[in-house]
Amino acid sequence: MMRAGLRRGDKRRLVPRWLDPHGRHLGTWAFVANRLTGLGLVVYLYLHLVILSTLLRGPEAWDGLVELFRRPVFLAFDVLLVAGLAFHGFNGLRVALVGSGLLVDRHKALLVAAGTLVGLVTLVAAVRIVG
Amino acid sequence: MSSPRTVLLKVFRYGPDDAAPRYDQFRVPAGPRTTVLDALLAIQRRQDPSLSVRHSCLHGSCGTCGMRVNGREVLACVTRLDGLGDAVVVEPLAGAAVAGDLVVDMEHVYRRLEPVGRPLLRASERAGPDGAEAAAAPGTVPVLEELERFEDCIECGLCLSACPVAGDPRFLGPAALAAAERVLEEPRGTDGRAVLGLVDDAHGAWRCHAAFECSAVCPAGVDPGGAIMRLRRRLLADRLPRLVGRYHQEVPS
Amino acid sequence: MATRTEEDFTEATRRRRRPRPTFAWVAQVVSGVLLLVLLTAHMVAQHFVVEGGLRTYDQVIAWIRNPVVFAVEALLLVCVTWHGIAGVHAVLLDLGLRGRAERIVARVLLDLAVATILYGLWLLYMLAFRG
Amino acid sequence: MDAPHVIVVGGGGTGGALAHDLVLRGLAVTLLERGELTSGTTGRHHGLLHSGARYAVNDPESAVECIAENRILRRIAPGSFEENGGLFVALTDEDMDYLPRFLAGCAACGIPTRELTAAEALAVEPGLNPALKAAVWVPDATMDAMRLPLRFFATAQRNGAQLRPFTEVTGLLTTGRAVTGVTLRDHLTGAEAELAADLAVNATGPWCECLAAMAGVTVPVQPSPGVLLALVGRLCDLVVNRLHMAGDGDIVVPQRRLSIVGTSAWTVTDPDDLEVPHEHVLAMYREGAKLVPAVASAAERAAWSAARPLIGAIGGAGGGGGRQLSRTFKCFDHAVTDGVEGFVTITGGKATTLRAMAEATADLVCAKLGVEAPCRTREVVLAPHTAYYTGRAA
Numbered sequence: 001m002m003r004a005g006l007r008r009g010d011k012r013r014l015v016p017r018w019l020d021p022h023g024r025h026l027g028t029w030a031f032v033a034n035r036l037t038g039l040g041l042v043v044y045l046y047l048h049l050v051i052l053s054t055l056l057r058g059p060e061a062w063d064g065l066v067e068l069f070r071r072p073v074f075l076a077f078d079v080l081l082v083a084g085l086a087f088h089g090f091n092g093l094r095v096a097l098v099g100s101g102l103l104v105d106r107h108k109a110l111l112v113a114a115g116t117l118v119g120l121v122t123l124v125a126a127v128r129i130v131g
Numbered sequence: 132m133s134s135p136r137t138v139l140l141k142v143f144r145y146g147p148d149d150a151a152p153r154y155d156q157f158r159v160p161a162g163p164r165t166t167v168l169d170a171l172l173a174i175q176r177r178q179d180p181s182l183s184v185r186h187s188c189l190h191g192s193c194g195t196c197g198m199r200v201n202g203r204e205v206l207a208c209v210t211r212l213d214g215l216g217d218a219v220v221v222e223p224l225a226g227a228a229v230a231g232d233l234v235v236d237m238e239h240v241y242r243r244l245e246p247v248g249r250p251l252l253r254a255s256e257r258a259g260p261d262g263a264e265a266a267a268a269p270g271t272v273p274v275l276e277e278l279e280r281f282e283d284c285i286e287c288g289l290c291l292s293a294c295p296v297a298g299d300p301r302f303l304g305p306a307a308l309a310a311a312e313r314v315l316e317e318p319r320g321t322d323g324r325a326v327l328g329l330v331d332d333a334h335g336a337w338r339c340h341a342a343f344e345c346s347a348v349c350p351a352g353v354d355p356g357g358a359i360m361r362l363r364r365r366l367l368a369d370r371l372p373r374l375v376g377r378y379h380q381e382v383p384s
Numbered sequence: 385m386a387t388r389t390e391e392d393f394t395e396a397t398r399r400r401r402r403p404r405p406t407f408a409w410v411a412q413v414v415s416g417v418l419l420l421v422l423l424t425a426h427m428v429a430q431h432f433v434v435e436g437g438l439r440t441y442d443q444v445i446a447w448i449r450n451p452v453v454f455a456v457e458a459l460l461l462v463c464v465t466w467h468g469i470a471g472v473h474a475v476l477l478d479l480g481l482r483g484r485a486e487r488i489v490a491r492v493l494l495d496l497a498v499a500t501i502l503y504g505l506w507l508l509y510m511l512a513f514r515g
Numbered sequence: 516m517d518a519p520h521v522i523v524v525g526g527g528g529t530g531g532a533l534a535h536d537l538v539l540r541g542l543a544v545t546l547l548e549r550g551e552l553t554s555g556t557t558g559r560h561h562g563l564l565h566s567g568a569r570y571a572v573n574d575p576e577s578a579v580e581c582i583a584e585n586r587i588l589r590r591i592a593p594g595s596f597e598e599n600g601g602l603f604v605a606l607t608d609e610d611m612d613y614l615p616r617f618l619a620g621c622a623a624c625g626i627p628t629r630e631l632t633a634a635e636a637l638a639v640e641p642g643l644n645p646a647l648k649a650a651v652w653v654p655d656a657t658m659d660a661m662r663l664p665l666r667f668f669a670t671a672q673r674n675g676a677q678l679r680p681f682t683e684v685t686g687l688l689t690t691g692r693a694v695t696g697v698t699l700r701d702h703l704t705g706a707e708a709e710l711a712a713d714l715a716v717n718a719t720g721p722w723c724e725c726l727a728a729m730a731g732v733t734v735p736v737q738p739s740p741g742v743l744l745a746l747v748g749r750l751c752d753l754v755v756n757r758l759h760m761a762g763d764g765d766i767v768v769p770q771r772r773l774s775i776v777g778t779s780a781w782t783v784t785d786p787d788d789l790e791v792p793h794e795h796v797l798a799m800y801r802e803g804a805k806l807v808p809a810v811a812s813a814a815e816r817a818a819w820s821a822a823r824p825l826i827g828a829i830g831g832a833g834g835g836g837g838r839q840l841s842r843t844f845k846c847f848d849h850a851v852t853d854g855v856e857g858f859v860t861i862t863g864g865k866a867t868t869l870r871a872m873a874e875a876t877a878d879l880v881c882a883k884l885g886v887e888a889p890c891r892t893r894e895v896v897l898a899p900h901t902a903y904y905t906g907r908a909a
Contacts (some may be wrong), residue, residue, distance in 0.1 A: 022202065023201070023202035023203060024293075024295070024342075024344060025342070025343065025344055025347045027341065027342040027343040027344060027347070027356075028295050028342040028344055030342070031295060031340045031341070031342040032295070034340075035471075035475060038468070038471045038475075039471075039472070039475065041468065042468040042469075042471065042472055045464055045465070045468055045500075046500075049500070049503065049504060049507070052507060052511075053507060055441065055444060055445070055507075055511050056507070056510060056511070058441070059440070059441035059442065062440075062441040062444070063440055063441055066439055066440070085423065089416075089419070089420050089423070092416045092420075093416075093417075093420070095340075095341050096413040096416060096417065098341050098360055099339075099341050099360065099363060099409070099413075100360075100363060100364060100367055100409075100413065101360045101361050101362075101363050101364020101365070101367065102364070104357050104360040104361065105357070107341065107343060107356075128431075146703060146704055146705060147703060147704050148704055148705075164791075164818075166817075176787060180702075181702060181705060183550075183681055183702050183703055184550075185550075185551040185554070186550070186551060186554050186558075187551060187552075187553045187554050187557075187558025187559070187660075187661045188558045188559055188660055188661060189558075189559055189817060189819035189821075190743070190745035190773070190775070190816055190817035190818075190819055191745070191773075191816055191817060192562075192659075192660075192745065192770055192771065192773060193553075193558055193659075193660065193661040193662075195551055195554075195558075195661070208817060208819075209816060209817050230681075230703055231681065231702065231703030231704070232703075234551070234681065234703065236904075237904050238904045238905060238907065240904070241901040241903075241904035241905045242904075242905050244901060245899075245901045245905055282771065283771050283772055285771075296478050298480070299477075299478065299480050301482070331405060331406055332405055333405045333408070333477070335405070337405040337406070337408065337409050338477075351771070351772070352772065363409070366406050367406060367409075367410070370406040370407070371406075371410070
């Protein structure tokens with residue numbers, strides 16, 4: 001009765017709020033990208049362990065796998081991997097600084113700097129891997 | 132003079148007895164100074180009296196008319212239709228229980244603010260127990276400037292709606308964390324240790340992911356994101372010496 | 385529906401027994417910074433120090449047998465697992481897990497981290513000394 | 516269970532203070548408000564806690580009410596005011612001629628003052644027009660127009676009052692000519708209902724004629740809007756008033772990081788239909804800048820109108836007789852004025868006197884219902900405004 005005028009109700013939320021950065025600022029996009037690259041890298045970590053496990057099965061198994069990985073589609077994946085690592089790393093540095101209360105007023109500039117570094121590293125990696 | 136411009140408002144509608152929310156469309160005249168709240172009140176008076184909306188001060192100082200307009204958190208009373216386009220989507224704040232239409236239950240804001248012990252307004256130090264007469268000595272108005280900062284918070288809840296992770300009711304959220312930082316900056320007799328303990332939590336200052344959406348939407352210039360980061364620096368300065376074994380009690384100043 | 389549940393933040397703040405979350409942050413920052421250094425070493429060494437990069441089974445095994453490499457790889461494994469699992473934990477936390485589910489997830493992730501590190505160390509050991 | 520049930524119609528400051536007063540006296544209270552609490556006139560005022568000095572010469576009755584309530588509110592609502600004080604600033608020779616009458620008026624009403632030279636005033640408040648001739652310090656203060664009333668609502672709720680925002684009264688239930696309840700519509704659910712009461716209080720401010728008409732009575736109230744202008748920036752720390760007879764744009768109230776310039780006055784019949792005449796906005800800029808020059812170049816945050824409920828020439832409180840549009844309040848027992856039982860109207864007044872208005876009304880309500888209970892609202896310290904939101908039962 002006391003709350004007669006204010007009952008509860010809400011529209012359903014199908015995806016977590018952080019996964020929907022539409023219309024949001026750069027900071028949220030960076031946060032979402034950091035999460036997605038982070039999750040991707042965790043997946044890669046286990047993939048990597050599985051692949052390295054073929055070393056246990058001797059030279060033939062490994063060398064065959066290495067041949068497979070020299071196909072263009074896997075080289076492109078390598079570039080993507082480096083880009084993801086670079087983003088997560090450089091943006092992570094920014095988050096570590098800002099999130100510890102350092103250079104807080106410069107958080108936007110730091111994001112731009114991180115983005116620039118990611119671009120450079122990815123470019124160099126692409127040239128080296130594909131070229 | 133051309134005929135007055137009109138704008139199509141797509142307004143979120145929901146009642147406690149409804150199975151699902153819907154969007155109703157209203158066409159309203161829009162002058163250069165017409166605000167989103169003006170338009171909603173015009174709809175309420177001339178088109179659909181059942182539309183529910185919160186408002187009070189009409190100048191962005193009470194914080195009641197927070198809502199999402201085209202996906203962005205704003206105070207409807209100081210947001211002009213001009214420049215928003217010909218179709219404007221109006222929705223209640225996210226992360227709050229919708230009581231009806233654009234009205235949300237603000238309990239989720241105040242439940243977070245209360246434990247921090249945020250003062251309502253800054254009262255200058257010269258106020259005595261008898262109020263007016265004790266304050267009757269002009270010339271001693273303290274210049275607080277920097278310290279005036281947090282009482283700027285109008286408790287509108289825009290930050291909680293904009294924050295990518297404040298959908299979790301356990302997260303203290305930007306407003307309360309900024310209030311905590313404000314209390315620590317100028318304790319005025321409050322127990323800084325208790326406040327520091329309150330925010331040093333996985334759902335406290337450390338839950339923030341530094342997206343700074345709160346600071347982007349704050350209509351009162353509070354910069355909660357920056358305050359959270361300062362709070363974390365304070366926590367690190369307090370806790371780190373213990374981590375490396377040199378325990379010393381640092382009283383937050 | 386959306387706002388208050390039985391377990392709101394005031395309850396969360398009452399849980400005083402577990403380690404202060406400040407240390408969780410410090411650990412994530414420290415492991416992240418270490419990762420940046422170790423991963424750079426990991427990648428640069430494998431792709432640039434060895435002419436043409438590590439390719440064949442013999443190259444890889446010889447590489448791992450270097451004690452410095454072994455130590456770096458082992459430390460890298462610990463850091464990346466800690467950092468990654470903590471990140472996944474944060475993501476799952478944002479899904480709104482609470483109570484029993486939250487405790488189960490924390491337990492499973494901890495076990496997973498331990499298992500990952502143990503398996504990785506075993507793999508390194510097998511390759512370096514039994515390969 | 517057996518306590519008489521009173522319905523308070525109107526969720527402004529007066530209704531909130533009345534609900535607080537009545538539950539303290541042991542009555543069962545339901546407060547109905549068609550929108551959000553304080554969404555009418557209450558939330559829109561400039562946030563001035565009056566010292567009463569503004570009325571000291573012309574309207575001493577209001578002035579005495581103001582200074583008394585100023586002291587009481589600071590006591591029962593600690594933390595709700597900026598202890599900034601106010602200045603009345605003389606800019607012209609005419610203002611200086613008014614100064615002695617002003618000081619005498621304040622003294623007669625018991626309002627503490629302190630005369631300041633131009634240099635002293637500028638030292639206290641550097642934002643002032645440097646061409647001022649003199650100033651008088653008075654115990655004005657800044658309050659929060661919504662959160663101070665919310666403390667009354669919060670306390671009333673804590674003590675058992677049923678507060679129902681977004682619930683509009685659509686009609687009155689009557690038996691003969693006596694009001695016995697209301698019909699209402701819950702705007703959130705769309706549900707309509709009847710609610711019986713031993714007495715209904717019309718606390719709808721400038722809307723009080725609408726409700727009175729449902730009971731077949733009239734109230735001599737004139738909705739009188741004024742334009743207020745909110746500027747970006749805290750242009751002064753003290754409340755700055757013009758030292759002259761009340762006029763347009765003669766006050767600048769600092770409110771957090773805004774500055775509010777008020778106000779103008781005209782009259783309307785429908786308090787829902789308020790214009791914001793552009794020339795009034797320009798007048799606020801022009802007159803406000805005379806007091807605080809920074810007003811002229813400050814960015815506009817918002818301009819809006821608020822309708823005061825001014826009591827017209829018909830009644831006037833306390834023998835005010837034919838005095839036009841006093842700022843004091845009046846409580847009407849419609850059994851006495853119109854022969855309608857169970858219906859009381861409280862109107863007039865201002866934000867500073869909300870508690871006094873409630874006390875007078877509650878005295879009348881209790882007398883009518885045969886309840887003997889003293890007013891306790893002068894002493895009871897109010898709950899924080901946050902309790903209104905956190906204290907509601909789920």
